[in-house]
Amino acid sequence: MKTQLTHMVSWAHRLLAEVLQPGDLAVDLTSGNGHDTLFLWRQVGVTGTVLSFDLQPQALIASAQRLRAEGAVVVCGEGIDAATAGVRFVLADHAQVNDYLITAPQAAIANLGFLPGGDQTLVTRPQSTLAALRALCARLVGGGRIAVVAYSGHPGGREEGELVERFCAELPPEQWRTIKLTTLNRRDAPWLMVLEKKMHHQ
Numbered sequence: 001m002k003t004q005l006t007h008m009v010s011w012a013h014r015l016l017a018e019v020l021q022p023g024d025l026a027v028d029l030t031s032g033n034g035h036d037t038l039f040l041w042r043q044v045g046v047t048g049t050v051l052s053f054d055l056q057p058q059a060l061i062a063s064a065q066r067l068r069a070e071g072a073v074v075v076c077g078e079g080i081d082a083a084t085a086g087v088r089f090v091l092a093d094h095a096q097v098n099d100y101l102i103t104a105p106q107a108a109i110a111n112l113g114f115l116p117g118g119d120q121t122l123v124t125r126p127q128s129t130l131a132a133l134r135a136l137c138a139r140l141v142g143g144g145r146i147a148v149v150a151y152s153g154h155p156g157g158r159e160e161g162e163l164v165e166r167f168c169a170e171l172p173p174e175q176w177r178t179i180k181l182t183t184l185n186r187r188d189a190p191w192l193m194v195l196e197k198k199m200h201h202q
């Protein structure tokens with residue numbers, strides 16, 4: 001199917017789909033309404049695991065509903081480890097992602113900003129976003145990818161995205177490939193950053 005050229009989430013999904021296999025572990029740093037978690041779960045399948053974080057209970061409730069309706073085994077909070085297949089929703093700051101990673105993930109997504117339809121002042125913040133990205137970078141498998149979709153339409157959004165950009169730009173090129181995808185003719189459009197950890201000796 002043709003991807004809508006400027007729809008960054010679709011490109012994020014396409015680029016993550018290339019590195020995800022049934023049985024893998026994937027992480028959604030911002031569960032929100034569950035669309036990205038559902039995408040990840042479809043890639044890793046019934047034998048795979050998705051860890052999905054949000055600070056807002058209503059986001060996790062909506063996401064859990066969406067995933068259950070699609071037939072996923074869903075666990076909220078404690079009770080599933082990374083060796084158990086299914087979707088684990090975690091009501092916690094994604095800065096703590098490392099505490100929940102029992103094995104190395106193949107892919108992660110961070111769709112930044114606020115919950116669509118929810119409180120627009122409860123947004124992702126640079127400090128926790130960068131802490132989560134640092135932790136994920138350390139744990140990601142070789143060949144794995146992390147996608148970050150940034151938004152400039154809310155206060156602090158552009159600055160947060162630019163800090164993520166700087167973080168990506170400072171990753172050593174011997175170990176990382178990084179790209180940025182932007183819309184050229186719309187100033188406030190979302191943009192996408194993707195990081196790929198190189199395999200050894202590549």
Ligand SMILES: C[S@@+](CC[C@H](N)C(=O)[O-])C[C@H]1O[C@@H](n2cnc3c(N)ncnc32)[C@H](O)[C@@H]1O
Nearest residue numbers: 030031032033034035036054055093094115124
């Ligand atoms: C743009 S929405 C995510 C959209 C979602 N991925 C989807 O598919 O619908 C951003 C979400 O990040 C959550 N969030 C903000 N700061 C967070 C943090 N530090 N840790 C975890 N979640 C956070 C918000 O509550 C909000 O639901």
